[in-house]
Amino acid sequence: MTISIVPALLAIAGLSDAYRERCVAFIASEIALIERNVAQAIERPHLADRPVTQELRAFLGSAYGPGKSCSKSPAALPAVSGRLRQIADEYFSAS
Template sequence: MWGRAVFESLRKDLFDSPAALARIPRGGFLTISIVPALLAGASTSARCRQLCLDYIDSQLALIDHNIEQALLRRRLDDRAVTQELRGFAQAHHRAKALLSKPLPAMDVESSAPSSMSSIAAYLSGAHR
């Protein structure tokens, strides 16, 4: 369900940008935020939207806690991780602002009801 939306987001923000692609080290990897998948899931229903907002709040609290712990340790080897976490926090804040805005009426016919219920179940932790 979210694969196409995430790929499209990456295509626009990464694959179509030689400068962005150049930041990925040869033989290296790129870690991305889960935000594109959350935005895709949130678009399926009001329930999924709220579940994604709840997830974002949980992630922001966890990120803040981990950064605080790293700062207390005062270890240089934590710096790269805290920078990555701060980037994820920024992405989560942008997504939260976007998802907190009222939406126009949703086109519920665009997604199959069974698909929406399975997405809501997954996001709520009921899908195991």
């Protein structure tokens, strides 16, 4: 089972413009990596690549689909709790 980090990133992205930029950049780099891996797998048609390629394509559609919308519209971001804001502030201030 694979669990997406995108819902957490979307929640954090709603805390501030700076967090939004970091989260959107991370999601964009993940999308680019997945797309590159799928393209490489298509170029070398090995049957062993099919399950992974199918999983990556599904992941792009279901897990990363909401991440694409947050880069275009801050209104698409979910409401966040005070506790999440505190955790994100502590984490990002350390980096």
